[in-house]
Amino acid sequence: MTAVAERAPAPAYLRHDKPLWRRVLLRTDTALLVVLIAVILWATVSVPFFAQPFTYSTVLLAMAPILLMVPPVTLIVVTGEIDLSVGSVLGVSSAIFGLLVQHGLPLALAAIVSVLAGSLIGALNGLLVTVLGVPSLAVTIGTLALFRGVAVGLLGTTAITSFPGDAATWLRANIGNLAVPRIILVVVVVAVLFGVVLHATTAGRGIFAIGLSSETALFSGVAVNRTKLLLFVASGTVAALTGVLFTLLYSNAIGTNGIGLELQVVTAIVLGGVSIWGGRGTLFGAIVGALLIGVLSKALQLLNVGSDVIGVITGGALILSVVVASVAGFVSRRRRTAAVVQPSGGP
């Protein structure tokens, strides 16, 4: 272990800095990208029927709702909070959207109202967390159940299906000759937006600071509560937008839409190397995590592996990723301690 540090010649900063390959590869998100590429290569070579455009377009289509909801929830997780209500917000938004369209409202207006409803639910989550100081886990488990109930209550067991069929066709159609459905454009816009906020703005640094230590962040001038509130509103808004798109994608508004998606979102985020304790992670990692789950389960499905086993494998991958990340963290902390100790004896 120390051999590496000793081999590095004089300049002091190199001791603190790891070599490039290690900086690039020993990050959970890049490592995960390597895994994703490896899985794709493996599947292309050895999984029958995998190597065709249909694979990519269906994986992206299936993962689109999750990919959409991952960015805002990632930001919330980075602050050390969590939002488990997104699946239910999707359901409520789908139900409201369906009812409004059924009552003759133009699609665009109905969509706006549904998305605003999502913002309100997000605000409710945010206020309960920031004003009352209730843990977000408790709050959003509550709203998860509450709004699933509302969604199912709004429509009962009936489904509304009177959506223009060309909306679904349009969203599902590929962009040009790429095996990428158009709905992914929305994903890209949302991901870039949240990615820039998290990784390239002062607000983003504030978000990381909150996750590392809420109090330190507060004393450093980060508006902790306002940031959290805004993030919950953003999460509700995006989840509701996902609800509208989901409804159009499947031409189907029903209260059970999006049931259970919140856990898939959180799985992707944690698999993507975002620390559930906050303060650590990248949006890129979370998105790669989601893609990895999608590609892996498609490949396994094509191999006729049952969904029970796919669940076991996805869960195993999640645990493995967390364990590897924490072991790597442990090793790098050890090394950093060693690096700090050594220079004191040097020039």
Add this chain to the structure above:
Amino acid sequence: MRKPAVRPPLSPLNHTKGNPVTSPKSVRRRWLGSVAAVAASSLLITGCASSSGGGSSSSSGGSSGGGVDGKTVVFIPKSLGNKYFQASDKGGKTAVEEFKGKFQEVGPTEASPTAQSSFIQTATQQQAGAIVLAANDPNAVCADLKAAQQAGVKVVTFDSDTKCRDLFINQVTVQGVADGLVDLMGKHLNGTGKVGIESGGPNATNLNAWVDAIKATMAKKYPNVQIVDVVYGNDVDADSYNAAKGLIQNHPDLNGIIAPDSVAVKEAGHFLSDSPQYQGKVWLTGLGLPSELKDYVHSGVIEQFGLWNPEDLGFLAAYAAKALMAGDIKGKEGDKFEAGKLGSYTVGKDGEVVLGPLKVFDKSNVDQFSF
């Protein structure tokens, strides 16, 4: 094509190594992010482009007459681990093996409206001969089913229909339920008596249709059997128990209960077991699951009840898929096909095939079924 896209961003990275003072972490992180993103997307896209020439979509097959040997029939139940669908898929497997196709069962672990979508897509990709589906939602999977059909995959639904399929195998018609249950009751009462109906939810469309048909059929076939009341148990155990109790206590001269709902018949049986004074006075029948009712059948509380046999349902669905794959039928009204031991079937209106009359369960056969 991938390399140039990746290269340029790498140089600033090398640069930072030599000059660490001007490399704040955030910049490095951003560069890394974009490098990786470009690499990922280019891989995805080139992956698609290169294979789009060779592999092409699965529309090659189609089914041009005759052989179905080795063609895969994919059964997609509402969810895995459901006894009812385990039984129907078992029947399907028997049939598929009989006509030397390949049987496959895949499905989601939870019955959410869109959960079956990816399994339909995968079956399409694998160029399956046919998909036999019990749809969780009549619409949510339509886009995927249409894509499957365009790729030459035949689509048969059973148990729960969708709006986009070649054939729907209906377990029983409304009139079939009414005829079956009314005959059981009418014969037992020798054509005279007072009967109550215990249903599930008052708003359940299919249950209400059955209740109406039972009333009409009873009036026609057994005019001296009077239907005195209809009560609802809301598909909840406790409510159904109390509904049966109320029905019997409010009508002291009641001779029978018809419960066309599996919770209602189970809980009515439960109440009769708890109340020996009514046993032998009130004759109970209905639509129920053998696994739930067999104790009551053996204790004599219930003598006979009806249901369809899900194994036969799956068996028929598989043979319907076979007839479609072989090109014997197109799924039009009047099309005829053979379904092995079940005999010959004719496609009815709207591409519907009806399995047949209700199957009657009693002491002699109730233990043979797992669902």
